[in-house]
Amino acid sequence: MLTNQAPSSKHPNIYEFTHGIRETDFDRFNVFEYLKETEDSFTQPAYVFEALARNLYQVREVKEIYNKRKEFDLIIIDSFINDVAYPFVHEMPFIVLCGMGLEPMHSAVMGNVLNPAYTPSMQYLWNHPLSLIQRTFNIFGSIHFGFIYKHWDPVPVVQTQINKLFPDLPSLLELERNVSLTLINSHYSIDMTQPLLPSQIEVGAMHCRPGEALPQDIAQWIEEAEYGVIYFNFGSMHKGEFLPTKYRNIMIEAFTKMKERVIWKFEKELEGLPDNVIIRKWLPQQDILAHPKVKVFITHGGLLSSQETIYHSKPVLAIPIYFDQPKVAAKLQRAGFGIALNLKELTVPLVVDSLNEIINNPKYAEAVGKASLILRDQKATPIDRAVWWTEYVIRHRGAPALRSTGADLSWVEYLxxxxxxxxxxxxxxxxxxxxxxxxxxxxxxxxxxxx
Structure with missing residues (x-):
C-alpha cells in the first residue's frame, strides 16, 4: 500500500509505505483557514497535484515498486484526483476504488454515461425530481466540471510532469480507459439507484461491522448515562484544534444545556468543559455508535461516517465543513435521518433545539432504523463481494469479458x-x-x- 498516511496495519500480509511528500500531508491541513480564502469547497490547491506528480516517482521506494509493478497480479488505485498513479497500471490489470461513491465522470470512462436528467453533479444539492431549470444547470455543470478536470486542472498539470518522467507512456486519459473493474462505495439502499455495468460493483459500507466491547472508561461513562449519550466527532481530517474558537465555545455552551452525557473526539485538553462532557484524542466510533444508549451522532457529514451511522441506526446532527460533506449532510436530512446545519449560522439555541428535536422526536430514529435494516439485508456482505470480484479479475487476467463496448466509443459516437x-x-x-x-x-x- 502506497499512501500519504503513516502505516496503520500490523497484519503480516500487508506492507505499507508512506511516500512522505510534504504537500500532501493533510494532518496539518487547516480546512477552516483554507475556506477563508475560497468559497469553492470542491477544489484543492493546484500546487498539490503538481508537486505530487513531480516528486512521487523520485522517492526511492516508489521508484523501486514502479520498476517491479509487472510482478504484481493486480493493482488497485483510488479514483478521485489520483491520475498521478496511472503510470503504475500501464499494461497491467487494475481496479479502481471509488471511495466517494458512484462518480459520473469515471462511470463514463467505463462506458456507462449516467443520465444528467436525474444524476446530480457534485456541486449541486438539489432534491428530486429536478426541475427544467435544474436539469439545464445540471447538464451544463456536469460538462463544465468534466472539461475543467480533464483539460484544464488537474489532469493537464499532472500530465505535464508525467511526460517529463515517462515520455513514452500513453496519456493518462488513455491509461484510465483500460480499467477492469470498479468497486463503488455506495449501495442502492442508502444512495440513488442507478443502472450499473457488470464491471461496476457496489461495496458501500464495506468497512461497517457490528459493535465490539468498548474500553472500560468509555463503557462506564455510557452505561451510567441516565438520559443517554450524544456522540460528537468531526472525523479524522478535521483536527479539533483547528475548529475556530467561536464554534468550539458554541458547542460547549450548548452541551451545558443538555441533560445527556457527551463524548467528544478532540485532540487537545479543553478548559471549561461541563461535567456531562468527556473528550478523547481517539475513539472507537463504530463501537460507540453500536451502543443502544447513544441517542444522536454529531458529525461533519463524511461519507464513511454517514454509512456507519445508518448501519448502526443512529440519527444525526450533521454540520458539514468541506468538499462533499454539504451534499452528504443534505441527503441525510432529506432521508429523514436527522438535521443538517450550516456551520457559519450556528448558535447555541439552534444547536440545543436541534439536538432536542432529534432525541425526542422518534421519527428520525425510525427512519434511520428502516434504512439500517435494508442496508444489512444483503445476500453477501460488501467485503465478501469486494474480495470475490478482486480475485475474479486476477483469475481472468483483467477480465476483458466485463468490458463494455461503450468504453471504446468517442463521446460523439456514444451520443x-x-x-x-x-x-x-x-x-x-x-x-x-x-x-x-x-x-x-x-x-x-x-x-x-x-x-
Whole structure:
C-alpha cells in the first residue's frame, strides 16, 4: 500500500509505505483557514497535484515498486484526483476504488454515461425530481466540471510532469480507459439507484461491522448515562484544534444545556468543559455508535461516517465543513435521518433545539432504523463481494469479458451525434432535392400549358 498516511496495519500480509511528500500531508491541513480564502469547497490547491506528480516517482521506494509493478497480479488505485498513479497500471490489470461513491465522470470512462436528467453533479444539492431549470444547470455543470478536470486542472498539470518522467507512456486519459473493474462505495439502499455495468460493483459500507466491547472508561461513562449519550466527532481530517474558537465555545455552551452525557473526539485538553462532557484524542466510533444508549451522532457529514451511522441506526446532527460533506449532510436530512446545519449560522439555541428535536422526536430514529435494516439485508456482505470480484479479475487476467463496448466509443459516437448529423443532412438533402424536382416539374407543366 502506497499512501500519504503513516502505516496503520500490523497484519503480516500487508506492507505499507508512506511516500512522505510534504504537500500532501493533510494532518496539518487547516480546512477552516483554507475556506477563508475560497468559497469553492470542491477544489484543492493546484500546487498539490503538481508537486505530487513531480516528486512521487523520485522517492526511492516508489521508484523501486514502479520498476517491479509487472510482478504484481493486480493493482488497485483510488479514483478521485489520483491520475498521478496511472503510470503504475500501464499494461497491467487494475481496479479502481471509488471511495466517494458512484462518480459520473469515471462511470463514463467505463462506458456507462449516467443520465444528467436525474444524476446530480457534485456541486449541486438539489432534491428530486429536478426541475427544467435544474436539469439545464445540471447538464451544463456536469460538462463544465468534466472539461475543467480533464483539460484544464488537474489532469493537464499532472500530465505535464508525467511526460517529463515517462515520455513514452500513453496519456493518462488513455491509461484510465483500460480499467477492469470498479468497486463503488455506495449501495442502492442508502444512495440513488442507478443502472450499473457488470464491471461496476457496489461495496458501500464495506468497512461497517457490528459493535465490539468498548474500553472500560468509555463503557462506564455510557452505561451510567441516565438520559443517554450524544456522540460528537468531526472525523479524522478535521483536527479539533483547528475548529475556530467561536464554534468550539458554541458547542460547549450548548452541551451545558443538555441533560445527556457527551463524548467528544478532540485532540487537545479543553478548559471549561461541563461535567456531562468527556473528550478523547481517539475513539472507537463504530463501537460507540453500536451502543443502544447513544441517542444522536454529531458529525461533519463524511461519507464513511454517514454509512456507519445508518448501519448502526443512529440519527444525526450533521454540520458539514468541506468538499462533499454539504451534499452528504443534505441527503441525510432529506432521508429523514436527522438535521443538517450550516456551520457559519450556528448558535447555541439552534444547536440545543436541534439536538432536542432529534432525541425526542422518534421519527428520525425510525427512519434511520428502516434504512439500517435494508442496508444489512444483503445476500453477501460488501467485503465478501469486494474480495470475490478482486480475485475474479486476477483469475481472468483483467477480465476483458466485463468490458463494455461503450468504453471504446468517442463521446460523439456514444451520443450518436454523428448519426444525428447524418439524419439531418439526409433530411435536408431529400427536402432540397424534392424542392428542386417540384420546381422543375412546375416549370415543365407551365411550359406545356403555354404551348
Amino acid at each position: 450518436c451525434l454523428d448519426v444525428l448529423v447524418l439524419v439531418h443532412v439526409g433530411t435536408f438533402t431529400l427536402f432540397w432535392v424534392s424542392k428542386k424536382v417540384l420546381a422543375l416539374a412546375c416549370r415543365v407543366n407551365k411550359k406545356k400549358k403555354t404551348e
